Amino acid sequence: MVRTVVAGLDGSAESLAAVEWAAREAKLRGLPLKLVHVWEPAPEPIAQAPLVGAETQQHWTERIPREATEGVRLRHPGVDVSAEQLAGRPSEVLTRTAKDAELLVLGSRGMSGVGGFLLGSVGLAVVARTEGPVVLVRAGEQAADEHAMDPAGIPSAASPFRPVLLGLDTDGPHDTVIEFAFDAALRRESGLRVVHGWNPPPYYAYGIPADLGLHEELAKQRAAALTEVLRPWRRKFPTVEVVERARYGSAAHHLVDASREASLVVVGRRIRHSPFGAHIGPVTHAVLHHAAAPVAVVAHG
Template sequence: MNSGTTITAGIDGSRASLDAADWAAREAGRRRLSLRLLHAGTRHRVSARVPDVDVPAGCARTTLDRAAIQLSYAHPALDIVARDTETPAVPALIAAAAESETLVVGTRGRTGHSALAGFLAGSVALTVASGATCPVVLVRAGELPEDEREFAPGRTPMSATPYRPVVLGLDLKHPADGLIGHAFDTAVVRSAPLLVVHAWTPPPPHGRAPADRSANAPSPGGAHDRGTGRRRALTGTLRPWRDKFPDAPVAEQVVHGHAGDQLLRASTGAGLLIVGRRAGGRLGRAARSVIRQVTCPVVVVPYG
């Protein structure tokens, strides 16, 4: 398979991975791409195109077989390929990323009250998100198709309701074209509004932390002017993308406070949160924070 034509989903038999595979199938359908299901660390390598997954008589179906067949019934128009590999999960998924437009992995959802729901991101998910060369989507266990869309009372079919907003966290020091372009394209594919959030914290006076100030309170001195400058910079950064995607409804938000906290607030009620990562670098503190706490799927896009 060639890069740019396939979405790959990692399958390990967990609820999180199966929900992630279902999300990946919906995304592949939206983008008219094929779906590859990859189960790593197995003894017997099998590559099969669904629904022609042949299982010898008397042999139990594997987790990969069952997932592939279920998805083929749920998405009959989708081209699905199922593959086993003996390679351990992390290197197998990172290698698959080089051949994929997007890589989708599951991570456990927290239990309990929905307000506390979020990710219990495992080492595989975080390592893959830190090392893959394509965008990596982290999908929590329990993610449902209706979670992507606005609630519509009555008998309105789910497919007729609009998608929830896409949120992009943007660092103006690194306004990478690949990151911004991915966010605009994702919003357009969904016909969803895009909210671009830039969070900033001015340096404390004389190296001291400001006392008793809320995250959105104005800072003394020239902080107001710096905030105005950042709003202008954000508008200028997005202007060519607005021109390239004229049908995308875009809102801009410059907020004072820590990026992780502000992205969590902005992503409340969102369908997708997109953050960036420097290619060859680790996930930043803000990205790790939102991955652990946000309730919607998170896309980590490498840039640079």
């Protein structure tokens, strides 16, 4: 079976931005693009109401995927694109569809006046339950946003890609997340910035005076640990220029700040089969809501 890039489509501005990003990614990967339009049937009394009658239903189930598919073919010649209409609860259908996908791309509304995301219940549920990579794209995201400034100081799709940004926990690094980030940088012919946030031992919080020498030693240890984790990946991807940053403080804060200069942010999520709801981890949760670039959440064991 040929793997595909899948984009969730519902006709909203955020889903159309996701479709555009997914088309560009499909071209980078040399893979087909599938647009999945999920139609959630309305309860019978509502379905029979005049405002949501046969004409409106036909619009949502036929016109939106058709127009989106035609638009991709026009703007991205060479990308093999198809559309599929499925009925059911969007979070369940998209999670199921993602099982056979190379990655799933979803839209997320940009926060008014601030870069970042408003991650709705569907997006959160899909991210928390999908075991493959899921990319969240803001409404209004443009191809130029992924690229560096041109000589005139304007972002341009003709300029090189901005670097890929990877958030890495050296205490529990996972190959799946690291490889996704290196591969994304390689395909974009861009650099890779790796950020590791660290905090001092717990006893710092209990009134024990901070020792400047100890702090510096901890910083060196964290930086050395980061270098050691990345060493085999530098050898595997020798053409990817890597910049390492082991920084004191919140990893989420550092990633959100660095996302302003990134083409893509990559974070991990541990797979948990819990009956008590969705869990994506505090750092990933914060990055999803506040990053200024598309975010790839890569699940790992």
